[in-house]
Amino acid sequence: MTTTQRAVLVRAYGGASAAEVAEIAKPAAGDGQVLVRVGAAGVNGIDWKFREGLVQKAFPMQLPAVLGIELAGTVEAVGPGASRFKIGDRVMGPLGRLGAYAEFVPVAEGNLVHTPEDLDDVQAAGIPVAAVAAWQSLHQAGPIAAGQRILIHGAAGGLGGYAVQYAKQAGAEVFATASAAHLDYVRSLGADHVIDYRREHFESVAQDIDLVLDYVGGEGLDRSWGVLAPDGAIVSAAAPDILARTPVGHRGLWFVNKADAVLLARLVAEIAEGSLVPKFSEIVGFNDIPAAIEGNRIGPRIGKVVADFSR
Numbered sequence: 001m002t003t004t005q006r007a008v009l010v011r012a013y014g015g016a017s018a019a020e021v022a023e024i025a026k027p028a029a030g031d032g033q034v035l036v037r038v039g040a041a042g043v044n045g046i047d048w049k050f051r052e053g054l055v056q057k058a059f060p061m062q063l064p065a066v067l068g069i070e071l072a073g074t075v076e077a078v079g080p081g082a083s084r085f086k087i088g089d090r091v092m093g094p095l096g097r098l099g100a101y102a103e104f105v106p107v108a109e110g111n112l113v114h115t116p117e118d119l120d121d122v123q124a125a126g127i128p129v130a131a132v133a134a135w136q137s138l139h140q141a142g143p144i145a146a147g148q149r150i151l152i153h154g155a156a157g158g159l160g161g162y163a164v165q166y167a168k169q170a171g172a173e174v175f176a177t178a179s180a181a182h183l184d185y186v187r188s189l190g191a192d193h194v195i196d197y198r199r200e201h202f203e204s205v206a207q208d209i210d211l212v213l214d215y216v217g218g219e220g221l222d223r224s225w226g227v228l229a230p231d232g233a234i235v236s237a238a239a240p241d242i243l244a245r246t247p248v249g250h251r252g253l254w255f256v257n258k259a260d261a262v263l264l265a266r267l268v269a270e271i272a273e274g275s276l277v278p279k280f281s282e283i284v285g286f287n288d289i290p291a292a293i294e295g296n297r298i299g300p301r302i303g304k305v306v307a308d309f310s311r
């Protein structure tokens, strides 16, 4: 039996070359964990920020670290005290920590759900973080009432694509920013108003907004206070310093997604039955993960990139 495995490792924070494919020790399942033989892992917009050390305050990590935050695969071993899954079960979920870009990964069983038969590992691996984070961030500031106006920055991305669909399901009027090449895609998800952020000021289209979902950060966030309705709020998944940037009299909330297997199972079922559409922009092989992480930083693209470990 081999005792080492391939992983995408960061030894020191840095640019594109700081993430490398390396051999590391193969782990065992700990208490309450299952060891997953990974079939595929989702590549996320936050991976390059971990690589560069930009999110250390919000999400502390110790080096060296294996990157990757979500996966799908097959249970290889069951640790002490774990009872929800058996060897051979197909599972998917977020890790709730780093480490998904490795061939074998121990995962707290409470984070995982059974992968529906209709989804293969590549389809499943790109769902957990984006779908759950989009749903949770949409509802963080309070219940959504039908007819509310929601502005989504970064609507073409992994989180944004789901958020547009969840906001429409909730009966909201959706304003969405994206680059020109992605406007048709965002419109196809149900957005009522699409705004090319490079050519148009979103303020000229979106006003009296009840909720801004910020998946981008930067100056778009700072300009968004001006479009809020009196009781409106901004929830940001991209700017950990949103509280410091919130003007007096406004409501700004920093979002951190939490593993929630019950919610994930529900959202995955909607995808498996076809009432919610996941979007994959690219499937890459294991050795191409470092390049895909950098590709996410420089964009542009729509939906999720997924790494297929069989390639």
Ligand SMILES: NC(=O)c1ccc[n+]([C@@H]2O[C@H](COP(=O)([O-])OP(=O)(O)OC[C@H]3O[C@@H](n4cnc5c(N)ncnc54)[C@H](OP(=O)(O)O)[C@@H]3O)[C@@H](O)[C@H]2O)c1
Binding pocket: 044, 045, 046, 049, 129, 130, 133, 153, 154, 155, 156, 157, 158, 159, 160, 177, 178, 179, 180, 182, 197, 215, 216, 220, 236, 237, 238, 255, 256, 257, 296, 299, 300, 301, 302, 303, 304
């Ligand atoms: N806090 C948390 O718990 C948490 C969890 C998951 C993700 N995140 C964060 O959430 C953000 C989104 O993640 P993701 O995985 O969805 O990223 P992603 O797939 O890389 O999507 C980002 C999208 O932003 C768009 N964009 C870039 N600049 C823009 C601008 N000025 N205005 C409007 N859209 C712009 C891009 O679309 P175009 O190509 O059309 O420009 C791209 O599709 C990232 O910052 C990530 O770090 C946070």
